[in-house]
Amino acid sequence: MSSTLLVDKHVTYIQALAKNKDDLAYHLTTHLRMNAIYWGVTALFIMERPDALDRDDILDFVMSCWDEEAGALYFWSAFGANPGHDAHILASLSAVQLLATYDALDRLDTVDSKRARLVQFFLDRQNEDGSFTGDQFGERDTRFLYIALNALSLLGCKDDLARIADKTVAHVIRCRNFDGGFGAEPGAESHAAQVWVCVSALAILDRLDAIDIPLLAWWLAERQLPTGGLNGRPEKLPDVCYSHWVLSSLSTLRKLSWIDAPALERFILAAQDEEGGGIADRTGDMPDVFHTCFGVAGLSLLGFPGLRDLDPVYCMPADIIEKRGLRKDWEALPRRAA
C-alpha cells in the first residue's frame, strides 16, 4: 500500500478521462460532464499541475453549455451539464467555479449580459421560505442553497447576499437537527454532505453563530471509524468523499484536531488505484474523478506535502478565493515539508 500520493498517475488518469470520447461510459455520463471537469480541474490545481488540461479547451466547453432557452421567459439563463442539456444549478456552480479557477469570469461579460442573467438565475431559485430549488421544476435541497450562495459570492454579488441572508439562514436553521447536524430539508436526517453545505453556506454569510459548534463537531468527529475513514451518517461505511465533507466542515469550525489525521490520510492514500491512477471511495474499488477530487482535497487540508492549499468552504484553491476577498476563518493542518 502506498504512503505517497501518485500525482503523475492521477494526472494521467484525469487527462485520459477527457480524451476517451468514444467510450459508452463517457456518453452515459454527459449529465455530469460539467461537474466532472470541475472535479478534475480542482484535483489538478491542488496537485500543482494546473496546466495538465488545456485552459482554452475547458473555457470553450464551459461556454458551449450555456442554455439560452430554459429561462427565456423569466430573463434568466444558466449552464447545462453538456451542450444541449438544460440549465441546472448543479452544472451552473461548476461552470462558475471553473471560470473563477481560470480567472476567466469576464467571459460572462458579453453584449447579451450573460453575467446578469446568470445572477438572476441563482436569485430566482430562492423560495419565499428561504429554501432553494435546483431548476424551475422545484426540487428543494440545502445543497442548492449552498450552491447559490457559493456562485453568487464568486460572482461578486455582495449586496444580493446581504439582502437574502436572513431568510436563507432561517431556512438552514429549520434544517438543523438535535444532533447538531443538518439535513436536506426541514425534518430530514443529518448527513455529512448536507452538513458540509449548510456549514459552508453559513460561513459564506458569516453566520456560524447558528451552529452549536461543540455538538456538531462531536457528531462530525464520531464519523471516523477504526479504519481511519469517515462515514456520512451513524452506522454506515467509511468513504473518501464523506471523509472530505466531514473534514471540510471540521476545518471551517476550526476543530480538525478532533479526529485522527494520520489515520485518515492512510485511508485516503490506500484508496488510490496504483496502476491506472485515480482515487476510489475506499480501498480496492474502482476509481472515479469525483473521489479523486475529494481525496486530493482532503489530503490538502491534512497538510500533505507538495499540495496547494484548499479552501474548505468553496472547495477551490485557497489563493484564488483569497484573491477575491472571500476567505473565511477556517483552519487546516500546517503544510508538511516533503
Next chain:
Amino acid sequence: MHGVKRAKQSREAIEAKKKKEVALLADYRALEEDVIARKRAGDYSEEAFTLTTKLLKLNFEYYSVWNYRRQILERATFPNASPDKINEVLSVELTFTSAALRQHPKVYWIWNHRSWCLEHVPDGPSEEDPHGWKTANWNKELFVVEKMLDADARNFHAWNYRRVVLASLPVPRPPAEELAYTRRKIESNFSNFSAWHQRSKVFASVWETQEPGDVKLAKDAEFELVKNALFIDPNDQSGWLYHRWLVGDGADVSILSREVGVITEILEIAPDSKWCLDSLVHYKRLLLRGTPLGVDSRALRQECTEILQKLEEIDPMRRRRYQDLRREMDVEA
C-alpha cells in the same frame, strides 16, 4: 461510483468490451441526437414521448430528458385530456418510475419525477369524491416507499421522500401510525438511526400540543425503549444519540439523575464502552450546570475528569476532544 470493486482487466478484455460496445454506443448516440433535436424543435408528439422512454431506460440520470418528458405532458398531453385520462397517464408514469427506482434507488431525478407526477394528479373521480384519486395515489406511494425501505432501511432518499408523502396525504395519517412504523423498524434493527431520527421528529410535533403529564408518560416509555437498545449493544451510537435527544438540555433534574443511574448500570456490563462513558460525562456536566441541592459538585467534577482521562486511552482517535473538554472543565471550576 460507490462500492464497485476494481477488477483487474487484461488489455484484451478491455478491447473486447470496447468492441462489443461499439454497436450499443452508435445506437445510443443516434437515439440521443434524435431526442435532443426534437426537444430543441419543440416536438411534443407521442412519438417523441416514446423516444424519451427509450432513452431514459438506457440512462435514468438524463435530467434534461426527464424535463422534456414533463414538457410534453404539460404542453401537449394534459391540455387535450380529460381528468380521467390525465390520471391514467400519470399512473403509467408512476409504474414506469417504480421499475426504474428498483434498479436505481439513489437517483434523485427519478424521485423528483415521481413527486411531480403525484402533484399533478387531478381532482376526481367525481365531484362528490374530489380527493379519491389523490388519496389512492399517495397511499400507493407510501406503500412504494415502504418497499424501498424494506430493501434498504437507511436509504435517505426514501426517508426524505417518505416525509413528503406523509405531508401530502389528503387525509393525514394519525401520528400513532408513524410511531408504530418507526418502532417496527427500530425493533428489527436497533442501529437504524434513520428510524430513530424520524421518531424524534414525530414526537417533537406531537408533544407540542399535548399536556405535560401525557408528554412525561410518553417520554418515560421512550426511555424504556432506548434503554433496551443500549443494554443489547452499548456500542451502537444510534440509541445513544436518541437518548441524548430525550434528555435534551437536562432541565428535568430527576430524569437526568435517573438516567445517570441507568447508564452507570450499563457501564457495569460494558466498562469500556466509550459511548457509555461519553454520555456519562455529558449528563454529569449537565447536572453540574444545574447544581441542584444535594449534589456534590467537586466530586462530580472529579468523576468527569477521570472518565475523560479514561476516554483518552480507550478512544485515542478523538483524544484531543477529550483533552479540550477537560480544559473547559478546569476553566469552569
